[in-house]
Amino acid sequence: MxxxxxxxxxxxxxxxxxxxxxxxxxxxxxxxxxxxxxxxxxxxxxxxxxxxxxxxxxxxxxxxxxxxxxxxxxxxxPTTGTPVSTGxxxxxxxxxxxxxxxxxxxxxxxxxxxxxxxxxxxxxxxxxxxxxxxxxxxxxxxxxxxxxLGPVLNGNGFANISDTDNGAYDGDSTHDRxxxxxxxxxxxxxxxxxxxxxxxxxxxxxxxxxxxxxxxxxxxxxxxxxxxxxxxxxxxxxxxxxxxxxxxxxxxxxxxxxxxxxPDGTGTLPSHNSDDNAGASPSPTPTAPSTPSPRPSTPKPGDGGSTSPSPDPSTPSTPSTPSPSPTPPTPTETVDHLEDAGTGKLTATAGDTFAEKVAVRTETEAGKAVAKVRVRFTIVGDDTDATFTGGESVATVVTNSAGTATAPALVAGEKTGDFTVRATVVGRVMAGLDYTATVTPRQADTLTRTSDTALTCVPGGEFADQVEVKATYKGAAADKVAATATLIKSADDATENDKGPYFKDADGKTVRTLTDLTTDADGVLKLPKLYADDTTGTFLLRINTTGGATLTVELKVAAATS
Structure with a gap:
C-alpha cells in the first residue's frame, strides 16, 4: 500500500x-x-x-x-517549530x-x-x-x-452492481466500482x-x-x-x-x-476500513475478489468412492443441520416490466410548472404490482433546460403499496419544444418507459396601452411620448412574452409602410419593424422613440405577441398649429 x-x-x-x-x-x-x-x-x-x-x-x-x-x-x-499534535x-x-x-x-x-x-x-x-x-x-x-478505486461491487461483501459504463470510469467491464x-x-x-x-x-x-x-x-x-x-x-x-x-x-x-x-501529498491517511475490522489495507485501491472455498461434498451411497462408516446402533445419531432456506428475492428482483400509471399529457408554458406528473407502476411478469422498488426518472438530452422541482434532472422515488412511483413535478425552462422523461428501475437491466413533454412559448391574449395620451408629431420631428403597452394572459401579467412591432400601411394591409413614422437602429438608420421584443417581469413592453419624416397624415403601428394578442396604435403627423 x-x-x-x-x-x-x-x-x-x-x-x-x-x-x-x-x-x-x-x-x-x-x-x-x-x-x-x-x-x-x-x-x-x-x-x-x-x-x-x-x-x-x-x-x-x-x-x-x-x-x-x-x-x-x-x-x-499551528506555530512553526512547535511539536505538531495529533489534532x-x-x-x-x-x-x-x-x-x-x-x-x-x-x-x-x-x-x-x-x-x-x-x-x-x-x-x-x-x-x-x-x-x-x-x-x-x-x-x-x-x-x-x-x-x-473502491472494491469490485460483485456482491462479495458489497452490493452487486453489474457494469454500467463498459469500464470507461472504473476499468471494469463486468461490475462497477x-x-x-x-x-x-x-x-x-x-x-x-x-x-x-x-x-x-x-x-x-x-x-x-x-x-x-x-x-x-x-x-x-x-x-x-x-x-x-x-x-x-x-x-x-x-x-x-x-x-x-x-x-x-x-x-x-x-x-x-x-x-x-x-502541502499536497502530505496529508494524514486513515488506517481502518468499514470492511476490515482487523485493520488490513486501508487504501481504497483495486482488490481481487476473493474466491469462496468450495463446499465439501457429502458422499452418497452408490456413487463410488469412500463412504461413511455405518453408524453404531448403540450410539445416538446426531441430527443433521438443516440446509439454509433459499434467500427470497428482493422486490426489485421480482420486477419484470414498467407500466404507465395514468400519466396525462405533459405540456407547460415556458417557466411554468407542469400540471401533470409522470407516474409508472412496477409489475411482475404476471402483472402484479411490486411495492418498495426504486424508480429513477431522468430528463434526457441537452436540448432542454426543464428540471424537476428542486432544479435537478434526475429524481428517484420508491413505489408505494400499489407499486406506483410518481415523479416530482416538472418545471419548464425557457427552451421551447419537446424533451424526454425516462423512467427506469434502479438495480435492474430492463426496458424503461419514455414520455414526451412539451414546452410551449410564453403567450399573451391581450395587449393594452398603459397611457391614453395621443401620439402626435410634427413632420421631421420626434414623438414626445414612447409607446408603452402591457400584455396579459387570462387576466394576469404576461412576462417574457415575445413580440414584434411594425409600422403598417393600413388596417387591412399589414405590410411594412415605406413612409411616415419610423424607429432608428443603433447606427441611426430608419427601421419600421422591430423584432425580438420581450415583455418585462410585469408584462410591460416599452418601445424605442419614434420619429417622423416629412409625410403628414395618420399612421398605424401594430404590435403582435406570441399567443395572438394584437394591438394597433394610431400615430398622427401634422404641421404645428399657430
Whole structure:
C-alpha cells in the first residue's frame, strides 16, 4: 500500500469517546420520521429507504474509512517549530483539495443558496471516502496521480452492481466500482458529474469536479444542510449506513473547530476500513475478489468412492443441520416490466410548472404490482433546460403499496419544444418507459396601452411620448412574452409602410419593424422613440405577441398649429 503520511489516529478510548459524542449529537438532532431499520441503517422517508443493491447511492454503499477524529481540538494555524499534535496533524487538509471544497461551496452558494452547504461537510465526506484524495496526491489541476478505486461491487461483501459504463470510469467491464476522491459509482456519476475546474470535462478522478458533484448530489431534493434531519438524509444517500453517517458527522464537527492548509501529498491517511475490522489495507485501491472455498461434498451411497462408516446402533445419531432456506428475492428482483400509471399529457408554458406528473407502476411478469422498488426518472438530452422541482434532472422515488412511483413535478425552462422523461428501475437491466413533454412559448391574449395620451408629431420631428403597452394572459401579467412591432400601411394591409413614422437602429438608420421584443417581469413592453419624416397624415403601428394578442396604435403627423 502507499506510504503513510503523518501519524495514524489514536484508537481505543479516544475514538470510542468521539463515537459516543457523535451518536449522542445525532440522537439529539434526529427529527421525527428518522428511524433505524433491522440492519442498522437509518431512513428518512422514501429518499433514504435502504437500497441493498447500492445502485442508487453515490458510492454504491462501498468501502469507507472508519477512523474517527482525535480528541484534542485542532489548532487552525499551528506555530512553526512547535511539536505538531495529533489534532493539528489531522486538521491539515492538502492545499488543492481544500481549495476544491471551498470553490464547490462558493459555487453552490450561488446556484443553490437554500442548500447552505458548508465546505467542511465535503471535507468530512472526502476524509471518509478517500483520506482527502490519499493525503492530497493530486496534480496542479486537481486530478489524482493514480485512480482511486473502491472494491469490485460483485456482491462479495458489497452490493452487486453489474457494469454500467463498459469500464470507461472504473476499468471494469463486468461490475462497477466506486471511483475517485469522492468515490462515485459510474451510474451515479453519469448524471451527477460536474465540471468544477472549467476544463470542459467531468472527471470523477479530479477533486474539483468530484467535490462540486458531491455538493450538487447532497443539495438535490431542495435539501437544506442547516436542517439536521435534511443533512442526515443527504449523507445517508451517499452511503446508506448509520455508522457512515456518524463517522461523517464526527469529522464535520471536527473540521468546523478549525483546519489549516498543508502541502499536497502530505496529508494524514486513515488506517481502518468499514470492511476490515482487523485493520488490513486501508487504501481504497483495486482488490481481487476473493474466491469462496468450495463446499465439501457429502458422499452418497452408490456413487463410488469412500463412504461413511455405518453408524453404531448403540450410539445416538446426531441430527443433521438443516440446509439454509433459499434467500427470497428482493422486490426489485421480482420486477419484470414498467407500466404507465395514468400519466396525462405533459405540456407547460415556458417557466411554468407542469400540471401533470409522470407516474409508472412496477409489475411482475404476471402483472402484479411490486411495492418498495426504486424508480429513477431522468430528463434526457441537452436540448432542454426543464428540471424537476428542486432544479435537478434526475429524481428517484420508491413505489408505494400499489407499486406506483410518481415523479416530482416538472418545471419548464425557457427552451421551447419537446424533451424526454425516462423512467427506469434502479438495480435492474430492463426496458424503461419514455414520455414526451412539451414546452410551449410564453403567450399573451391581450395587449393594452398603459397611457391614453395621443401620439402626435410634427413632420421631421420626434414623438414626445414612447409607446408603452402591457400584455396579459387570462387576466394576469404576461412576462417574457415575445413580440414584434411594425409600422403598417393600413388596417387591412399589414405590410411594412415605406413612409411616415419610423424607429432608428443603433447606427441611426430608419427601421419600421422591430423584432425580438420581450415583455418585462410585469408584462410591460416599452418601445424605442419614434420619429417622423416629412409625410403628414395618420399612421398605424401594430404590435403582435406570441399567443395572438394584437394591438394597433394610431400615430398622427401634422404641421404645428399657430
Amino acid at each position: 502507499a506510504a503513510q503520511f503523518g501519524r495514524r489516529l489514536r484508537k481505543g478510548a479516544a475514538t470510542t469517546a468521539v463515537a459516543a459524542a457523535a451518536v449522542a449529537a445525532l440522537s439529539a438532532s434526529q427529527a421525527p420520521g428518522v428511524t433505524t431499520d433491522d440492519h442498522g441503517r437509518q431512513t428518512t422517508g422514501a429518499e433514504a429507504t435502504p437500497d441493498p443493491s447500492g445502485d442508487d447511492t453515490a458510492t454504491g454503499n462501498s468501502r469507507y474509512y472508519t477512523d474517527l477524529p482525535p480528541l484534542d481540538s485542532p489548532n487552525p494555524s 493539528d496533524a489531522e486538521a491539515g487538509i492538502p492545499a488543492t483539495v481544500l481549495d476544491a471544497y471551498k470553490k464547490a461551496e462558493a459555487s453552490l452558494r450561488g446556484s443553490k443558496p437554500g442548500c447552505n452547504l458548508p465546505w467542511q461537510l465535503l471535507a468530512a465526506i472526502g476524509k471518509v471516502e478517500s483520506g482527502q484524495a490519499r493525503g492530497g496526491r493530486v496534480d496542479a489541476s486537481g486530478t489524482t496521480y493514480s485512480p482511486i 466506486a471511483v475517485g476522491p469522492m468515490q462515485f459509482i459510474p451510474s451515479t456519476w453519469e448524471w451527477a458529474g460536474r465540471d468544477g475546474n472549467g476544463d470542459g470535462k467531468k472527471d470523477p478522478n479530479n477533486i474539483y469536479d468530484a467535490a462540486l458533484a458531491a455538493g450538487h448530489y447532497l443539495c438535490r431534493f431542495d435539501h437544506d444542510m442547516s436542517v439536521q434531519s435534511q443533512m442526515n438524509a443527504s449523507i445517508l444517500s451517499y452511503n446508506n449506513s448509520t455508522a457512515y453517517l456518524n463517522t461523517v458527522l464526527s469529522w464535520l464537527e471536527y473540521y468546523r473547530k478549525g483546519t489549516h492548509e498543508v
